[in-house]
Amino acid sequence: MEGTGPAPGDAMIRLAGVGKTYADGTVAVHDLHLEVGRGEVVCLVGPSGCGKSTTLKMINRLIEPSTGTIEIDGVDVTRSDPVALRRGIGYVIQQVGLFPHQKVVTNVMTVPLLYGETKATARRRALELMELVGLDPATYADRYPHQLSGGQRQRVGVARALAADPPVLLMDEPFGAVDPVVRVRLQDEFRRLQRDLGKTVVLVTHDLDEAVRMGDRVAVFASGGRLAQLGTPAEVLGRPADDFVADFVGSTRGLRRLSVTMVVAEHLEPLDGVSAGALGAVVEVGSSLEDALAAMLRDDRGVVGVKDGARFVGVLTPNGVHRALRASLAE
Structure with missing residues (x-):
């Protein structure tokens, strides 16, 4: 079942017939068709091992697809240089992956410097982004990652992903390592940021509440890498496509609809x-x-x-x- 998607010709990301089968015969993703519109947030949710993270990693070619085509802004990524492709995509993961021996501002400067920006320009951009994600540069710029809380490290990770001003952000369990109160705060802050910047976002989460809170649309994956339903949060909660989706969203889906x-x-x-x-x-x-x-x-x-x-x-x-x-x- 598919909900309202991008208008024809307005998809920033398009997956057509995409599949991933490993050498031992394990099917991680099966015949996936998915379009993400410009400025849209699509959340991938489902049980462990259903192909959510594999799908995300195929978009930036950390994993190569076995079948199908993947396009970003009309360009087939399987024919692109993978290093150049990844530099044009923001990538945020749960573990953040900050360089522990570098100060916060230097971590955020990494991508602009890779693009050949001068240190002065990269530093100015990094300080602007720190302020944008709610970290006062005067307080945090010269700290090291171990001196930050989990939520603060996640904010640095988001700032670094935005440093090259990418049109696309891929996020894999970005808020999963922080406590529930901080997580809600980060979710709200990121949605505000996304509305302001208009980025196209694909976000993987195991948390249905996070998916319906964050996503313009929600893609529910089933075991075997099958896309069981794609729709707005209200559609997924109010009209589950099959018994699997109904069971996954649970008996409290009526209460969850209140939040969307x-x-x-x-x-x-x-x-x-x-x-x-x-x-x-x-x-x-x-x-x-x-x-x-x-x-x-x-x-x-x-x-x-x-x-x-x-x-x-x-x-x-x-x-x-x-x-x-x-x-x-x-x-």
Whole structure:
């Protein structure tokens, strides 16, 4: 089952009939067809050994495909120089892979220097990127990786991947090594960064919650390297393509849909008889239903106020939450 994808001719990454079979006969990826649009985030999720990381590594030719074609911006990567290809793709992994003997700023400078930038230009770019990912250069530029927390090292890894301003970012379990609170913070920060920069991102994760939080679309892989479903988070959670996907997303998929369905004006009740000042909890238009419902339960008034900037636009009731979930499936 395939959800809304890039418009014809607007795919930044295109995999057609891609497969990987090893010498012992093990099939890691089977006949994969996948397109990722410009500026889109597609998350690959599934059980261990289902071909997610293999797919990612085939895109930048760390692993060579057995069959099929892989294109980036219309160019067949199997016919490209692999070293030049990788220099044009940002790559972020769970272990980060920073050089332990180099300062943070020098780690981020690595790629621009490989491209032949002067040290002054590379350093200026590195300091800008550190600020962009939320690391104050005055505090962190001259530290070494062992002097950083896990979350800070991940931020350095993202900054280094962005240093050459690549159009494509490949990320393999990028936030898996940090604690849950820091992980959510990094996810939010990366989504903000991605919206600002418009990068095309393929992200591998074993965490379904991370996939639905981060992805514009989610690709669910099954054992044997089969793509079981590709769709928006709401589609995957609301209309699983088969029994495998239904089992994988679990019985709590209805609750997960709250996190990917937004509050919009059509699902609100008017403020008739309710003064804005009498409302306790208030959320913004565009907040998730999960945040709105949590605010409603904390306030214990049965409704939550909704505003658009400084203007109150209505109240969200439990019936409104239900209507919003039904509408998200209809869409």
